[in-house]
Amino acid sequence: MKATALRRLWPALVLMVPTLGMAADPPPIQLPAPQHRGGMPLMEALSARHSSREFAPRPLPRRVLSDLLWTAFGINRPDSGGRTAPSAHNWQEITVYLAMAEGLYRYDARNNRLVPVLGRDIRALTGTQDFVATAPLDLIYVADLNAMKGAGEQDRLLYSAADTGFIAQNVYLYCASAGLNVVVRGSIDRSALAKAMGLGRGQRVVLSQTVGYPKR
Numbered sequence: 316m317k318a319t320a321l322r323r324l325w326p327a328l329v330l331m332v333p334t335l336g337m338a339a340d341p342p343p344i345q346l347p348a349p350q351h352r353g354g355m356p357l358m359e360a361l362s363a364r365h366s367s368r369e370f371a372p373r374p375l376p377r378r379v380l381s382d383l384l385w386t387a388f389g390i391n392r393p394d395s396g397g398r399t400a401p402s403a404h405n406w407q408e409i410t411v412y413l414a415m416a417e418g419l420y421r422y423d424a425r426n427n428r429l430v431p432v433l434g435r436d437i438r439a440l441t442g443t444q445d446f447v448a449t450a451p452l453d454l455i456y457v458a459d460l461n462a463m464k465g466a467g468e469q470d471r472l473l474y475s476a477a478d479t480g481f482i483a484q485n486v487y488l489y490c491a492s493a494g495l496n497v498v499v500r501g502s503i504d505r506s507a508l509a510k511a512m513g514l515g516r517g518q519r520v521v522l523s524q525t526v527g528y529p530k531r
């Protein structure tokens with residue numbers, strides 16, 4: 316293309332660039348405000364808590380996602396940024412990812428929104444069991460080991476696993492209360508999943524957890 320033709324096209328190209336960017340980068344999904352009241356009494360939720368491995372494919376509504384994620388690792392003390400689950404040294408090193416049919420998202424607790432990470436369905440890579448590919452939601456707990464300042468290698472692994480356990484139990488109790496099926500899972504090809512998610516050095520997949528409505 317001649318330089319003069321390019322100069323004529325330039326204003327149109329400049330206008331197109333942001334549009335192209337938007338197509339590749341969908342905006343975050345704003346979740347409705349989570350409900351901090353109601354649900355099953357704690358002792359009843361503990362009585363009902365159990366693992367299930369059968370899920371209807373029906374997607375979870377956004378209000379359910381919002382309550383589920385807030386219960387998992389949401390902010391319950393806005394002044395200090397404290398979370399619904401404890402973490403060693405308050406490192407808050409666990410990020411909750413959501414693998415759904417429409418793509419991979421990251422839970423942004425402070426803004427109560429889902430930040431798009433990948434525009435493709437990677438549910439099948441979140442575990443070695445068949446149901447993970449068709450259940451509506453596979454949560455993936457990823458530890459940022461670099462955020463655990465001052466800890467040795469062994470403590471980083473120990474504490475990030477323990478911190479994930481608290482989050483996963485919160486999810487179990489929410490699911491018991493909301494009539495959802497759930498199972499936490501460690502049987503994962505972690506390197507294949509980390510590669511698909513584009514994780515960096517120091518980011519480690521700890522566990523995954525599948526959530527969905529019971530099969531009728």
Ligand SMILES: Cc1cc2nc3c(=O)[nH]c(=O)nc-3n(C[C@H](O)[C@H](O)[C@H](O)COP(=O)(O)O)c2cc1C
Nearest residue numbers: 364365366367368442444498499500501502503522
């Ligand atoms: C760290 C951890 C890893 C687990 N990994 C798997 C898994 O990969 N696949 C699975 O189906 N269940 C997995 N489970 C669920 C257990 O099998 C289940 O909790 C156990 O059988 C007790 O059943 P309950 O949760 O109904 O009490 C895991 C549980 C934990 C705590």
